[in-house]
Amino acid sequence: MNIHYSNDAPRFDGANLQLHFVAEVDGEALDCAITAEALEDHFGAQSALEGPLREAFARGQSRIHAVCTRAIEQGGGAVVLHSGRFRAPNVPDVPDLPDALH
Secondary structure, eight states, X not given: OOEEEOOXXXXXXXXXXXXXXXXEETTEEEEEEEEHHHHHHHHOOSSSSHXXXXXXXXXXXXXXXXXXXXXXXXXXXXXXXXXXXXXXXXXXOOOOSOGGGO
């Protein structure tokens, strides 16, 4: 399975409090998302407002993509990353935040 991520900015979904981003899986676009809760809990977003969520996504992008890749490999379809996904065992710990924020 060949997975790459678009360099486009994530799309804010205020109705569901998520940021959507695109993963290209074997040449096909796949809509993926991360919840505001996950961005607050694990990447230092100060609120569920669009600006803080985008900042947190930018800080945690490497780890978000790594966790998303693992989820796609396990499930094969679209992924919504919830906070618990980042507490799961065997998730690569890519340092995106200062230790004080982990």
